[in-house]
Each structure stands twice: as structure tokens, then as C-alpha cells.
Amino acid sequence: MIPFLFLLSVAIIIALTHMIAPDHWIPLVSLASKNKYSNPKKFGIASLIGGGHAAISGFLALLIVIFGLIFLKGYVNDLIDISIILLIAIGAYFIINGYSESREPNRSIENSIIAVSVFPDLAIIPIIISASQYPLVDALIIFLGFFIASVISINIMVFLSSLTIGERFSKMKPEHMDYAIGVLLFMTAIVVILFPSF
Secondary structure (H helix, E strand, O other): OOOHHHHHHHHHHHHHHHHHOHHHHHHHHHHHHHHOOOHHHHHHHHHHHHHHHHHHHHHHHHHHHHHHHHHHOOOHHHHHHHHHHHHHHHHHHHHHHHHHHHOOOOOOHHHOOHHHHHOOOHHHHHHHHHHOOOOHHHHHHHHHHHHHHHHHHHHHHHHHOOOHHHHHHHOOOHHHHHHHHHHHHHHHHHHHHHOOOO
8 A cells, every 4th residue: 555645745745846837826926917916816816726726636636536446346456557557657748748848939938828827737646546545534635735735835936926036936947847747756656666565
């Protein structure tokens, strides 16, 4: 059985890493600056983006778990095997996506729409599938860790945008975050393969 704390830690790290990427918070910061949003409004929207991102990602993962359990008739080991395949496939997707983003000429993060920030994070799907081996309460805690980390992370980045350090983060290339998430998913797959029962 994959350790609970391991899955919770990976879910939190994925959320933190993903929401640090400038394409998640720079569109909001630009919009807030142009429209002179108050801090409560700016951080409220940031919380909605982070929470929406996590909720949609978790809902998608839950649907996959439900359909998996229906079609696999409750064989959790098969779901774990599927989660390993998804960890590798989605990890490869993030790395390939990061590479293709890096090849786009004249790419401007500021022109991204805020809705893109709410688009589901595919990286959490295999983690939620792996968590399906636990009681519902434990799986919910793993999801809540992902949810809370997403909300906190984007709010921290929005706050840092008003400081000098925020300018450095804004110059960070989003594809670097994709590479980091891809490597994290590969490493998680390796750990699950090598130590399936811990």
C-alpha cells in the first residue's frame, strides 16, 4: 500500500509547483493592475482560481476512479497499475508540453486568459487514483491538501507580485514548472513501482 503521507506530500508539492508557474497568476495580476482591484478582490479572485483549479482537477480524478471501480469491479491493484501508467504518461505530457511551450516565438504570459488557470491539473489524477486504496476520509484529506496548497500557492504568488521578488518570479518560464512536475511524476511512479507495499 502506498503510504498516505507520501501521497499527501506529492499532492501538495504538485499543487505548489503548478500554481507557482507565472501563467497561473500573471494574468490575474495584470487584470487587477489595469482595473485597480482592491486587495480583498484580488486575493478573492486568486482563491477562486486556485480553488476552482483544484476542484475541477479533483472532480475529474474522482470520475476516473468511479468509472475505474465500476469497470474493474473494485480491483484496487488494477487501479494502482493504471495510476502508475498515468503517472508516466502525464509526466511525459508535462515535459513534452513544456518543450513545445519553449519553442513558441513571442509568447506572452500576460495575454493568457484567467480561465486557463482553472483548467484541470492532470498531474493530480494518478495521485487520487492511488489514494482510492484508502478509506474515503483519507482520500478526501489528500484532495484537501491539494486544494488548500493550490489556493495558498496562488495567493502567495499574487502577494509576491507586489514585491521585488515577484518580478523575478514573473520572468520564470512556465515550461520549467512543467519539467519539474513531469520529473516529480516520474519519480513518484518509480517509488510506487519499486516499493508497492512499503
